[in-house]
Amino acid sequence: MSTLTTRAQDYSQWYNDLILKGGLADYSAVRGCMVIKPYGYGLWENMRDVLDKMFKDTGHQNAYFPLFVPKSLFEAEEKNAEGFAKECAIVTHYRLKTDPNNKGKLIVDPSAKLEEELIVRPTSEAIIWSTYKNWIQSYRDLPILINQWANVVRWEMRTRLFLRTAEFLWQEGHTAHATKQEAIEETERMLDVYATFAEEYMALPVIRGVKTPNERFAGAEETYCIEALMQDGKALQAGTSHFLGQNFAKAFDVKFSDKDNNLEHVWATSWGVSTRLIGALVMAHSDDQGLVMPPRIAPLQVVIVPIPVKDPAGKERIDNKALEIMNALKAQGISVKYDNDDTARPGWKFAEYELKGVPVRIALGLRDLDNNVVEVARRDTKEKTSIPLEGLTGRIENLLTDIQSNLYNRALAFRNENIVKAYTWEEFVAILDGKGGFVSAHWDGTPETEDKIKEMTKATIRCIPLNNPFEDGKCILTGAPSKQRVLFARAY
RNA sequence: CGGGGAGUAGCGCAGGCCGGUAGCGCAUCUGGUUUGGGACCAGGGGGUCGCAGGUUCGAAUCCUGUCUCCCCGACCA
CATH class of the missing domain: 3.40.50.800 (Anticodon-binding domain)
Structure with a gap:
């Protein structure tokens, strides 16, 4: 007879209890890595199947690229490489041997050192764009609309089941286009796919928005996101879609001849959601008795x-x-x-x-x-x-349909109750320290102010919502003029 | 990397200060009675006490070292 920690007692422990006792996942022998158990994997399979169909319906095909990225390729797009450098696992050797001083134990064979280190992918832009270079010569080769289902590794300092693990499962779409306009449309289309999936299948209301430069994906021109709100008032980024401009095309020298025989760099996007969505699902709907699965993706209905x-x-x-x-x-x-x-x-x-x-x-x-x-x-x-x-x-x-919409409406009502406008700094801090949620406030548009606010309150700008209304106001911190409110929150 | 906590049966824990060869609940196995919200009775099985040294006649317990995991923070999806 296992008793669950309640949300009021200890929210983090409640979350862990649900994952472990609900049979979604287990800790593993590897620090920061988890075992996804059949019930949790069944959930992922359902999510995957729905998303996969949505990708296919928007013209994409699946492919698979290697787990390892040669360091020289990895570092080609500087900003991207820099952004991920601190959390990369690196393969330096390819062979073990018996320890001559300790029979039965293995040591790294120093003679098997790799000429060039291999990076275990934290994301696949580098390996994919080095490949696209060979696939693209003419406008007739475009667009390339590819998705891959894969695992990636990001060596995080602190991990949490599903929300942040050293290895996780995800999908990453990587597309190449002839025009900027087309790439932006693709970025927005896929954001919309994610939002639709979250809302209609996961019963998870999300805010569509764009990230500030501070929060932008390393190597992107613009990062779009869907942001969800958890029951403890913290925000969670549930998916991202990036307009990569020509950054990767330039880094990997990917050019095509257009109809007028001009050589141009191609335009790129990438977009992804991960097993993190399972964490979002758990924290959005579950209660003190356990998990609550939305019928449309429940492993068992x-x-x-x-x-x-x-x-x-x-x-x-x-x-x-x-x-x-x-x-x-x-x-x-x-x-x-x-x-x-x-x-x-x-x-x-x-x-x-x-x-x-x-x-x-x-x-x-x-x-x-x-x-x-x-x-x-x-x-x-x-x-x-x-x-x-x-x-x-x-x-x-x-009844299943009714449960699905009830879960969505319940989560939506909660989310809407927890988007609060702040007019003064005191108010801003009071909301964050109180019930949390999204705080809608004016911001002067500078990264410095955003950093300062983060330092003082631990809240970050989650996004600038799409179709955000313009409104004259003053920055919540500096008082400098501002044209629109943005959404702040403490986040996972 | 800093702060905290923990490693004893499959799980959750007690024992440790005061050294004497390991215990409780749940789970499990056998038999029986049960079954409309986590059943009950009886009997049984299961542990080199994280690892390595040391002290001692004797170590789960004392000393030294070491490894691992969890939580909070810094980094991040």
């Missing part, structure tokens, strides 16, 4: 729990009806598990599936069968109702 009886005939009646319900739901594309494990009792199962956040639970006993009903419990509100067997499948489908 419906669980059927029988109420056991000793009488074999009664048991068979329950089994038959449960299987009938399961098959009917499956026929509608709903994922269902009939948990007829008779070594666990129903109460234990109820608690277990609540911990795992399964959206709908159907309980089925003889009492129900005699009345031609089942007991249906929804995870989001924990409401239980008796529902007639007649038309059950349609009701469950509607």
